[in-house]
Amino acid sequence: MDYICILIIQVISSIAMLVLLAIGLAIMFGMMKVINFAHGEFIMVGAYTSVMSVNAGLNFWLATFVVAPLAVAFVGFIVERVIIRHLYGRIIETMLATWGLSLFMIGTVTIVFGNTVTGISAPLGSISIGRFSNSTYDLVLIVMAAALLVACALFLRRTNLGLIARAAMQNADITAVLGHEPKKIYCATFVVGAAISGLSGALIAPLTGVSPGMGLAFVAKAFITVICAGPAVIFGTGLVAAVFGTVNTAVTFVATPVFGEVALLLSAIILLRVMPKGLTARIMRKAL
Amino acid sequence: MSIEILPAAQCSRTTVIPMIKEISIATAATTAAIVAALAFPHVAELYTLINVTIFISLCVLALSLGLVWGYGGIFCLGQAVFFGLGGYSYAIASLNFGDTTYGVAASLLVPMIFAAAVGYFIFWGRIGDVYVGVITLTITLIFSQLLNGSAGDAYVIGSVPLGGFNGIPMTPPLNIPGKAEEMLSPEAIFQVAILALAAAYLVCRVYLASKLGKTMVAIRENETRAELLGYDTRVVKLITFVIGAGLAGAAGMLFANSLTVTPNMFSLSITAQIVIWVLIGGRGTLLGPLVGCIFVQVITTQLGTSGFLNPEIILGGILIMFVMFVPSGLVPALRQVTERLIRRPLKWRK
Structure with a gap:
């Protein structure tokens, strides 16, 4: 019983991890059809900001929830102004430019911090379930992932700004006619996506270790999750993360972590073959 | 670009010249x-x-x-x-x-x-x-x-x-077909x-x-x-x-x-590099990928060994610059420039 309990926590936390990795990218791709290949580096910058702030004596939670998102939002703002703005509507060009950006950021961070792995320890200790114990921080991640999904959905559904953002997503020209400048909306969306990526980076920093190349391990997985999600980005990302996370943990449990990863990737390929436009193009189309 | 109807002589020239050009390039x-x-x-x-x-x-x-x-x-x-x-x-x-x-x-x-x-x-x-x-x-x-x-x-x-x-580690070098020891x-x-x-x-x-x-x-x-x-x-x-x-x-x-x-x-870095070569050299040409590959390799090894900048910064910078300013790639861009230079005197003669 205890064992099953731990296993379920493992499955859910691996789903939460995927959600955290993908949600920033999901917002950018879903809202503006921008594939940000530097997404992993946004996460990396968030993680570095958090580690540096904590080492400078700042409170962990303050660093995670305030400093890191703000820092990455600033980076996102500059990137949008300098690069993305000129490439709207050209998916592959945007992807290549941000791929260049990704390499550029890795190089810069390597020069500044050196090619070493640093990290901070997870706060909050652990809780015990029967004979086993699990890090409490895992539970924080699960709650945060769920909260982010719900917050994004509520923001888009219930607020005025969310309505405008969805309108710009559906038809930018009409939205412009109604007096809302699409460029501003896109810029804001990109900055919000970047801020959330920064938050994710800070949240996962205690678990993964922080190095200049850490983003590379995430970007492909985030990218695959978002593409498989389909048109209903927020809900789809959650759903696809649930499928992939379960497959990954289940196969890791019976075989090895390598095969767990491979099973995740294989299920992505099969999913795209069966549903070429993503999961939510077929089911739950009304969701967000 | 304006569309103009070419006289017959010019029409045949525009189809023959590329063919000759192609054969001569090959x-x-x-x-x-x-x-x-x-x-x-x-x-x-x-x-x-x-x-x-x-x-x-x-x-x-x-x-x-x-x-x-x-x-x-x-x-x-x-x-x-x-x-x-x-x-x-x-x-x-x-x-x-x-x-x-x-x-x-x-x-x-x-x-x-x-x-x-x-x-x-x-x-x-x-x-x-x-x-x-x-x-x-x-x-x-x-x-x-x-x-x-x-x-x-x-x-x-x-x-x-x-x-x-x-x-x-022990990948053998090529041998003469049928004679494994040579x-x-x-x-x-x-x-x-x-x-x-x-x-x-x-x-x-x-x-x-x-x-x-x-x-x-x-x-x-x-x-x-x-x-x-x-x-x-x-x-x-x-x-x-x-x-x-x-x-x-x-x-x-x-x-x-x-x-x-x-x-x-x-690896992902090889994947990225191949795409970068083709993009920089120019899509829709065969010379382009070769030029792009050599260009990137030479620049990254030359500047990379100087120790001031690391290859990632250079590669990333080049990629961003090209996507934004030379989206068609090196070879098509150069071809356009040279063609413009060659065509100009012809137009004056008319």
Whole structure:
């Protein structure tokens, strides 16, 4: 019983991890059809900001929830102004430019911090379930992932700004006619996506270790999750993360972590073959 | 651009000149390759020679994506898979059979068969643009994961251990077909490589001049229209994809001859580099990928060894600059400039 309990926590936390990795990218791709290949580096910058702030004596939670998102939002703002703005509507060009950006950021961070792995320890200790114990921080991640999904959905559904953002997503020209400048909306969306990526980076920093190349391990997985999600980005990302996370943990449990990863990737390929436009193009189309 | 009706004489000139140009380019390229193959080993040091051989193998790789993406419009992020498969199957087959002739055959056949399977899966599923990129990228990641995790006694093909992170260290150099003990010198391997590059170039040229190749370009421009005209776009795309995989496999075989095969051949950084070469050189040209490959390699090694900037910054910077300011790539941009310079005096004469 205890064992099953731990296993379920493992499955859910691996789903939460995927959600955290993908949600920033999901917002950018879903809202503006921008594939940000530097997404992993946004996460990396968030993680570095958090580690540096904590080492400078700042409170962990303050660093995670305030400093890191703000820092990455600033980076996102500059990137949008300098690069993305000129490439709207050209998916592959945007992807290549941000791929260049990704390499550029890795190089810069390597020069500044050196090619070493640093990290901070997870706060909050652990809780015990029967004979086993699990890090409490895992539970924080699960709650945060769920909260982010719900917050994004509520923001888009219930607020005025969310309505405008969805309108710009559906038809930018009409939205412009109604007096809302699409460029501003896109810029804001990109900055919000970047801020959330920064938050994710800070949240996962205690678990993964922080190095200049850490983003590379995430970007492909985030990218695959978002593409498989389909048109209903927020809900789809959650759903696809649930499928992939379960497959990954289940196969890791019976075989090895390598095969767990491979099973995740294989299920992505099969999913795209069966549903070429993503999961939510077929089911739950009304969701967000 | 204004549309004007050309007089008959000019019309025929516009169709004849490209053909003459094409034939002359092909002849010039082959001649240059033969001259280089004969002359270069006499003037270069061994270290340079091996390095240049590696460059040439990468040029073949660039050419393969130039065909698949530049002409075929198939945004394939899996070219590194075929490159790596070519290298691995060359090493494994050569070591198992003791003769590299089988290795060369395997390095072409294995990637092509795998590409045929993947291509059938993708093109018959009617998967388009970005989604092709995602699937092929995913396949790259799978191979990278699997081969990095293939250390230990459980992962052996025939008598060759896959060796995990370290790859297969004792990759044999090419030998004369049928005589396993007569291995080629680095000079001879260089000559083989440069002839292979010329051959790969000719394969692409011939394919593009054929009816199939022209249909492929039509599909890139407008797939629906090509389909409505009665072409089975899936078959044409599949053939292009398989040819590209064969070229990439050959590149992997040449690469394995100069270095060893490691899981690095399947890495995301190789994937990125191939795309960057083609983008910088110019999509829709065959010269472009070669120029892009050499340009990037020279710049990253020159500036990278100076120690001031690391290769990532340079590569990233170049990529951003090109996407934003020279989106068509080096070769088409230069061609445009020279054509403008040549045409101007003609117009004045009128």
